[in-house]
Amino acid sequence: MTIENNNKISINVHTNYLANKSEPEKERYVFSYTITIKNAGNNAARLISRYWKITGGNGSEQEVEGDGVVGQHPYLAPEQEFTYTSAAMLDTPVGMMQGHYMMVDDDGDHFEVAIPAFTLAVPQTLH
Numbered sequence: 269m270t271i272e273n274n275n276k277i278s279i280n281v282h283t284n285y286l287a288n289k290s291e292p293e294k295e296r297y298v299f300s301y302t303i304t305i306k307n308a309g310n311n312a313a314r315l316i317s318r319y320w321k322i323t324g325g326n327g328s329e330q331e332v333e334g335d336g337v338v339g340q341h342p343y344l345a346p347e348q349e350f351t352y353t354s355a356a357m358l359d360t361p362v363g364m365m366q367g368h369y370m371m372v373d374d375d376g377d378h379f380e381v382a383i384p385a386f387t388l389a390v391p392q393t394l395h
Contacts, residue, residue, distance in 0.1 A: 275313070278305070283299055362389045
């Protein structure tokens with residue numbers, strides 16, 4: 269899934285179920301997600317914070333927000349991209365994540381980059 273917004277920051281998401289880290293008998297399902305953030309615009313920008321809403325298949329929700337991503341505040345000049353991998357844990361075999369990044373451009377203008385919902389699912393769980 270690739271999403272582009274008005275500031276020309278595109279987001280590409282790939283997810284993976286981590287069977288070796290999961291314990292379904294204990295309702296523990298671990299997923300990795302790899303995100304590539306690309307600046308397709310003309311102005312450089314820095315990612316300053318993130319917000320995630322993680323929803324399990326039973327409707328349980330957790331919110332995560334914080335400084336940067338994976339301990340970094342990537343600075344993206346035009347046409348640059350930054351890729352990182354992180355993980356999320358659910359108590360059901362299917363769930364979803366959505367959120368946003370807060371960014372600031374070289375003029376000091378802050379803007380939000382929305383990350384629409386994407387699915388986390390154990391293989392062969394969805395038809």
